[in-house]
Amino acid sequence: MKLTFQDYISIKIHKTDLNLTRFVKAKLEPFNLAPEQNLIMMLLWEKDGLSQNQLVETLNKDKTNIARMAASLEKKGFIKRYNCDKDRRSVRLYLTDTGRNLGNEVIPIAEEFDAIVCNGISKEELKQMEKILRKMNQNVEKLL
Amino acid sequence: MKLTFQDYISIKIHKTDLNLTRFVKAKLEPFNLAPEQNLIMMLLWEKDGLSQNQLVETLNKDKTNIARMAASLEKKGFIKRYNCDKDRRSVRLYLTDTGRNLGNEVIPIAEEFDAIVCNGISKEELKQMEKILRKMNQNVEKLL
DNA sequence: GGATTTATGTTGTTATAGCAACTATATACC
């Protein structure tokens, strides 16, 4: 087959991901919010009181990552963690007032970021790209 | 604008990247080679004796990451690091025999991985995707 | 040719990312 380094689509995706993350990291820095922490906040702004396990499934990350990010967000005062009454194993995350207010500032920045990333790319092209990404995920997931 | 979590293309790219990395990590584990370390090895298999700084530019990573991955690869016995005679600041990486031989086993696995990822995706679609990824990189790079 | 600037790497710190092993609780099984 003889592929060279530049041929691998996975490497191109990886580099792009790092570039986008670096960019959004700088955008969020003034708010004392790291990129992945922001993903948790975005989900909580949509629906408060999610459990860590729900975040594990939505974000498709290891539970240890979620636990540590949640601990960090609590330390920063953006959320509070409470044990669920119905299931004592489960930990639910609730926004503090500070955390809720943060959304008013950060959500516009996230949307502006998306607009910058998608600049000059048509809706059709985006749909196409999403389809291919889905296919790639399926390709590896069925073998995991 | 009102975007929800699932609307962000950056998040989809990020998740896919993590999925692909997780997959390749498992594939490389038997060889005591981590995914990013493998990227350095792939470049050395193509051209031995690259400097850390050349890797910084090719891999588009911070020099600290490259330095630490190179240190790790040296510790594993896959490469040797020598100071360049012409430029005493520069550190060049050279494959050991072990490192060179590793390529015979790992390169086929990398190519198989690429084939798995691209399964059911046409050459046209891949080209299209690469074009969009390039555009996204440009979109953020010009603002960094 | 000596001072300033630039380039290359290293050390220290914080934030992801995932695996293994563990605790505690809940569910299933008989």
Added chain:
DNA sequence: GGTATATAGTTGCTATAACAACATAAATCC
């Protein structure tokens, strides 16, 4: 209803990612 199993989180470890501050060597500038 007591045992086995499954689920939700935590702790410890390694690898990646980027930034700041630093050391050293090279290049530039006058």
